[in-house]
Amino acid sequence: MRILLAEDDPDLSRQLKQALGDADYAVDHAADGEEAHFLGDTEPYDAVILDLGLPKIDGVSVLERWRRDGKQIPVLILTARGAWSEKVAGFDAGADDYLTKPFHTEELLARLRALLRRSAGHAAATLSCGGLRLDPRAARASVNGEPLRLTSLEYRLLHYLMMHQGRVISRTELVEHLYDQDFDRDSNTIEVFVGRVRKKIGADRIETVRGLGYRLIPLEGETESA
């Protein structure tokens, strides 16, 4: 397992390199944002530990660039800033997990293991539909290369529509696939989620078929290679 550690504090970097090395990971270290971006762009890492307060280019920008380029490496963000506004910005940029300084090394290692386990899971194929892309392994979607921010219910809705693109899917069917059995099923809530997903991917992509349900429209003349 090869890990990129992007951290500018020399003491913390040394400690983390040692701890990761002890846990049998191969570690590359980048001390600034430029180096981190370059390494992440060129080397095939299994995961990245990214400090947000990096010199030259900050961590969030580095992450945004990777995600924009379609890189789906699992990223664990490390930061001194623990406010929700900062956490949310990190996840918006495409982080997979978040750890606030100061932290215990075991916690970092546990989070890293979870991250690697998830990304190594069932390798489902990427779904695409005219500019829309959905990567079930990373649970991420993008439209025309722009990463989408989807909550899990929205993601499930889009996933189901993409698996059955072009077909009209009834509300009842959607509710059944959106919610677990113990959830209260109210078919009106589907409208709420369809509305939100439309806002994020473009209103014309999901068609309402009167009395029947919804349909994801594949754009013509566009083929996407996964």
Next chain:
Amino acid sequence: MKLPRLWRPSLAWRLVLLAACWSVFVLAVSGVVQTALFHQASVMRFDDDLREDAESLFAGSSVDDQGRVAAPPLTDPAATRAYSGTYWEIAEPNGAGIRWMQRSRSLWDSELAPPPDGLNSLRAKPGTPVFYNSIGPAHEPLRVAAMLTHLPGRATPVIFMTAEDLTPVETSAHRFAIETIIGLVVLGAGLILLVFIQVRVGLGPLFALEREVADVRTGRADRVAGDYPSELEPLAAELNALVAHDQEVVERQRTHVGNLAHALKTPLSVMLTESERHPGPLADIVAVQADAMKGHVDHHLRRARAAARSQSPRERTAVAPVLDELAHALERIFRDEQVTIDWRCPDGLYFQGERQDLLEMVGNVLENACKYGGRRVRAQARATLGQRLSLTVEDDGPGLPDDQLAEVLKRGERLDESAPGAGLGLSIVDELTSAYGGTVALGASTLGGLKVTLDLPAAEA
């Protein structure tokens, strides 16, 4: 010295009142003067006619050889009708009074009264008519012209008197006065209305400024942006400077606190990691103390932010995007637990305050729900009465017994030691909500777990 504050008229009222006082005064004076002038001119015209009559009476009279005066043949038929209002009389002085010699038939058997001062004014200007007011035989107001003169062939002077009823003059003067008053009242009302309009239009920018300042306070605008007349321009500029200064102070305070707290965190990480790598009694103490320091830093950092913010709730924040971002982030954080956050929020709902604070409050409540709940978290935001919003977060976890509900909000209280977290989550939520004049209420959810309800100020859409 301050005046008692019983009556403080608005600027508009002051201006209107001042203009009204002056207008009323000017109009009243002009009304009185105009009426007087009109009356005077009418009487003068009246007097001219009377003089002419008196002179023709004098010119047409003759004296017979016995010294008796003969009146001219009558030309005015009105003088022949009894009490017609047109009279003449030829008299001679008789002691202090007069005695009539000839008189118009209209007088019947009455006489014209001599001037109020007797014969003095007549004697002072012989040959010139003297005018005075009197009462006629039919009790009508009379204007009398009397002229004392000598007739050839007669030694004693003769007084020629002509009189005319003044009623028509009085009537027309009266009518003129009424018409003038009506005209002036209308003019006055028009003037005051005009002044009122002028004041409203003139003070318009002031009212606009007031609205803009209110917008800045409620967060709908971040500065006073309007184009103001030169008198208000400096005030608007000063207000903007004040707002900017205020924001800068808050921002600086926040930055200082933030920098200090964050600067401490990386060294703390190093200390923690180092202590873990070298186990022993010293390492244990370092680890425990570093953890405590972390807790203090976090706590005071958040407190400082809460305190710095509550003073300037000028911003407003849309609630739906905040819930969207938090749900997205938390579902990733709790991905292994497969937590689903089902949030609902009307589109036009705004929180009266800063985005960071709303994220902090709702983020902590949602995180707690994800941490202590099962797999399902429900968040519902809605507008409530009186510009408030209510945000409810429910989970399907085991929930809390009543006696522990109150304990949850205490600082640093950690109810479930098995769940990771600083335990400061809900106390910072409590601090932030009270800084915004809101409340946190705990209860049981129909999902089975805890229900946390935040009541917060809403902003107009």
